[in-house]
Every structure is written in C-alpha cells, then in structure tokens.
Amino acid sequence: MHIEFLDINECEDNTHHEDCNSCVNTKGSYTCRCRYGYELDPITKQRCIDIDECKGTKGTHYHRDCHKCINTIGSYTCKCDEYYELDTNEPKCIDVNECNGERGVDFNEDCHHCQNTSPGYRCRCNAGYDEDNTHTEGNCIDIYTYTELVYKMMVLSPSLVKMSQAYDII
Numbered sequence: 001m002h003i004e005f006l007d008i009n010e011c012e013d014n015t016h017h018e019d020c021n022s023c024v025n026t027k028g029s030y031t032c033r034c035r036y037g038y039e040l041d042p043i044t045k046q047r048c049i050d051i052d053e054c055k056g057t058k059g060t061h062y063h064r065d066c067h068k069c070i071n072t073i074g075s076y077t078c079k080c081d082e083y084y085e086l087d088t089n090e091p092k093c094i095d096v097n098e099c100n101g102e103r104g105v106d107f108n109e110d111c112h113h114c115q116n117t118s119p120g121y122r123c124r125c126n127a128g129y130d131e132d133n134t135h136t137e138g139n140c141i142d143i144y145t146y147t148e149l150v151y152k153m154m155v156l157s158p159s160l161v162k163m164s165q166a167y168d169i170i
C-alpha cells in the first residue's frame, strides 16, 4: 500500500516562524536558510538565531583589530582603546589621526609640528624647544624654562650650591 504524505507548504502558507530568514519547504516540515550573522537554531531548525561573534576567536569570528567585542543582533561592534576609534566600514579599531584635528583640542597647544603615530602622536619642535615624545601625546618644552628650572633646583639644594660655589658657578 502506498501512503501519500499530504505536505503542508509552510513557506507558501506563511505559517513558518517569523525569524526564519528564508523558508525552505521540506516533506512534512520546513527549514530555513539564514542571513549572514545568523545561524539555524540547532534545536528546532525552523528559525534563525543571532551568532554571538564575540564568543568566538579574535581574528576568526571577529576582527583582530576589535579591542572589545560587543555582540549585536545580526552583527557585532567594538569598543576601542584610548587613541583609537571605530572604523566606519568594518567593525575594527583604527588609530585616531590627532594631527588632522584642531591644535589645543585634538593635539597639544605646545606641539609645533604634529606627526601622527599609532597610538597617539609625536611632535617636531621649533628651535629653542625640546621635543618631549616620551608619552603618547607629544609636546614641545621651552628650553629656557627648563634651564631656569634646573638653576632653581640647584639654588634650593644646599649641597649643589656648595658644589657650584666650589667650582665658582654661582
């Protein structure tokens, strides 16, 4: 005896799960094809669920330049470290070019010639200034102010004063 299955086409009837991205009718049932960023629910196989990319491996499931992965429905985004910003095209962190910004706002007021680095920036200074690029944010220091500071330190330190007197500096 041959029994003919009466198949209901849930895809045509629109009785499939609303989270089924693309309905595929099967004999006696249906399944789904899922959009990028979604996967088939392994239990029901009748709906698409968000992939938590952040639970995966950096560089494989989410971008290697994503500092802190934050899962979103259908995708993910990144929280970036200081001196970095989120790229507009990809979920990754890119260096901020502070030098393209405004003096005194995006880079130090005293930075004469800003040069972008990743992270931060360094400074080239005019004559009479010392370049201080030991920190992420470069700076230019007036040599005169610096010399004056050293002189004051010598004056305030008795041993140095004695030493300087011995050498007839003061």
Ligand SMILES: [Ca+2]
Residues within 6 Å of the ligand: 037, 050, 051, 052, 053, 071, 072, 073, 074, 075, 076
């Ligand atoms: Ca996701």
Ligand SMILES: [Ca+2]
Residues within 6 Å of the ligand: 083, 095, 096, 097, 098, 116, 117, 118, 119, 120, 121
């Ligand atoms: Ca930078």
